[in-house]
Amino acid sequence: MSSPHEMEHEMEIELPDGPATLNAKSHDTLGEEVLQEEVEKMETELESKKATPEVEVKKEEKKLDEMFDDDEFMDQDDAELLELERQANEQAMKKEEEQVEIKTEPSAPKPTYADDDLMLAYYSRLFPFRLLTSWLSHSPLPTPSFHNREFAFTLQNDAYLRYLSYRTSDDLRKDILRLNPSRFEIGPVYTLNPRERKAMRNNAKFKPIEKELVFDIDLTDYDPVRTCCDKANICHKCWMFITMAIKVIDVALREDFGFEHILWIYSGRRGAHAWVCDRKARLLDDQKRRAITSYLEIVKGGAQSNKHVNVRRPLHPHIARSLEILKPLFKEHILEAQDPWGASSTPHLSKLLPDAGLVSALTKKWESAARDSVQKWTDIDTVAKSGVSRSLDTKALRDAKQDVILEYMYPRLDANVSIHLNHLLKSPFVVHPGTGRVCVPIETERAEEFDPLAVPRVSELLKEIDEYEGVEAREGEVVQDWEKTGLRPYVEYFRRFVNGLMKDEMKGKREREGDSMEF
């Protein structure tokens, strides 16, 4: 009913002072014609221009390592970001040559984990370009989902190149070997080739149309509840937060939203990314991305709010299910491993409980003897049952205890990353410059077994190739370098994932085409 064609008529505006009739066309096929014309015009324009990559200098330069993890740059307003880009773009034209010079100068000392030479060897011998291309194409051969996909490189000198795009897997590989970026990011698929963006007069026609739905979970957001480490540091104890987050988010995306192709990637240091690759997810607009993100978001409130979880009762099925997943793990991973309330007689826990009488009785008890978190948690019920408060609402207490579990364990998402279709996210299999570790996939079904501290470092991998003693080549069969290294299980998992995605994609495509045939 709301089809564009209803707009398809002419409005004639007749002014009373004369016979003049003004045609105000307002139908959309007109728009399409215009679009078509423009596309053609652009295409011819493009033919005549050989595109050069746009080199942009990030205004907010930071140490590479910081930039990698910090959200400061990413969490800016869209408008501002665009502005930054545009601005940087203007300068980039002037600076392009300088940068080439800078690049050849001896660079400042870098962490030995991932220096230029190592990176170059990694890209040329180990990085799975073909698979990455198939993954982004959802097809064995590159599709427009790949051609019109934005890549952004961060070079070793911290220059930031945006709006790169490639025809083939080899093109991408060549450019990466040429520029040897310290990392690169993947952005949305645009209506048109991102490299030609500048040649377009009418920027409104250049729009992001498709990108995987992504989630970013970072341990720094858990600093208020983790005691074992802080900032960039992690250990096995706090990695559990990420494992639990993966379980809770993954099941919600599958059961509730029906997504099937969810790829979890270790972010290289202290977090994980999810790439939801189903076609339906890729086509979501910002509003719907926001809807899913808010649906999944429970822990809220700034530094000044005491209680970060406030959920309605009865619990929404998603929250009830999350609680079921988390509750059995609470004692071991929070109370014992983190012991968040052991040190104080008025811990944060006190602020989360409902009854003033109960809280003061607990405080008294905890003042008189040191109690660890496990004891304090059981003290709540013991003291409550002893009848210290006549006004105590047992249901409110039960709810508050559930909220405590959620506050300490429920996934903390960086919503900004998920909401915007045009947000860029670090590619799988790049190397984290700070740790030298590869951003490898995490097998969802075996998330508990994933050990971030055992993820291969780029230096180790290259050594493994050299030390490989297996049969170099069987009959007509070449052993790829990655197969000689600890990267192998990760690449194989990624391949299975990509195959599953391609299979579904082809099936869906046939069905869609079949559908349209009937009309």
Place this chain on the structure above:
Amino acid sequence: MFRQDTPTAPKKYRALDTRKANVRQSAAQWASSDYPHRLNFYNIPPTAEVTLDEFEQWAIDRLKVLGEIETLLFRNKNGQELATEMKPVLDKYLPLSHNPTLGAGTKEGREAWERCRRERKKDHYSHFIVRLAFARSEELRRRFLRCEAALFSVRFMNEDSDAKREFVRELGLAMEPVGDAEAKQYAEELGGMFGARNNSEWYKVEWERVPDLVEKRMVFVRRGMAYVPSSLQGSLVQAEFTQRLEKDLELTARALPRLDEDSRLLPILNHLSLGFSASDTLNNNNTLTSLNGETITAAQIDGLVQHFPLCMRHLHLTLRQTGHLKHFGRLQYTLFLKGIGLSVEEALIFWRQAFKGVTDDKFNKEYRYNIRHSYGLEGNRRNYKPHSCQQILTDHPPGPGESHGCPYRHFSMDNLIAAVQSMGVNEKGVLDGVKKDVEAKKFHLACNRVFEFTRRKELKEVAGHRDGSLGETITHPNEYFEKSWKLVHGEALGGSEVKKEDRMEE
């Protein structure tokens, strides 16, 4: 003014023939039965002629309605409250009578039907005229959409249930009723849902059709389908209305460049959209360039904090305590300071000094550009306005570790009360009032209450507000600052308007 090609004009139908036969049919039905419902999805553009007077008057009347809605939404009025406050406005400018019970056989009957038809025609046409006027910018489209959606919801809510049912039925929304077996299978999940009642009927729709319900976790979602109780059917219709209008607006926007060539229509449309902008300026554009023409220096800021609303006071104190503010905090505070008259040079000094642990090098690299950008000196040189209360309340809720936002909304009650007390508010009545306001989600009122208390003396003595009340509600942090500063410096409120006029005459 809008005149379609005559009904026989082949152009319209030619294109439709092969593609959307049902549209043609419903258009034809529409024409024959005129307007069967009070409610309208505005799927079909006007097809008959109207006079120039009608064109303008109808559009202006609709703008009055939309303007009022925007103001009420801005004050956080929703649901029944919004409907109640809108009733007199709607009765005056866009009344919609129920279908007359009299037949058209009598004179009264005919008149009643004719009035009814005219009202609905005015509603229909004015919607399309304003749509045309507002399609030109993304910002206008967004506001138009928001207000029209609210208007539709007010009307839908107040429609008789029979008429509602009939209207919804004719929309033909694809809603699959949830069968008994399935309802039983998910009995527990559905029973826990908001809006569920015993014997609720449930409809299954793709979750993308009700993103607002999903966002607020108000529906059960399974395998991509949202289970909507019949009590929330209104939401479903509402969502459909919004989505269709949004799509249509984009199409209108794409068709607009052609319209721009039409030099005679343009001024009218421009004028109309300007009228709407004016009401926005009232709410959002209240900025002061300097105090009494004197410039403010970085060193004066600490002394001016007494005039800051709690949100800015909190940002300032956090900045002083920690030597840092996160991105959105910086943005909110920089723009506020710009609004009170801090020049960009002074702003750079202020922030440079405030960021304690930051080297000059880091500051120049990371923050300098952002500050200059906020002043419109970098990039597209857009002159960013200080954030209004509405933006602060809704745009980017603070996450853990962030200090921006509205304390009345984003603080816990205990921390809020402590913060308010630190502003010298210690009277129990006032504190209770703040609590009550916050619980009722009237964050402005809480903030105004604090203002009135902290400036109670000046309000009585200087401004002559005998009851110590402000009169109108402050809706912008810079307005808060300006009023406070003026009161303390012995100026009557509203003086700035006079001065502005003086200046214009010079």
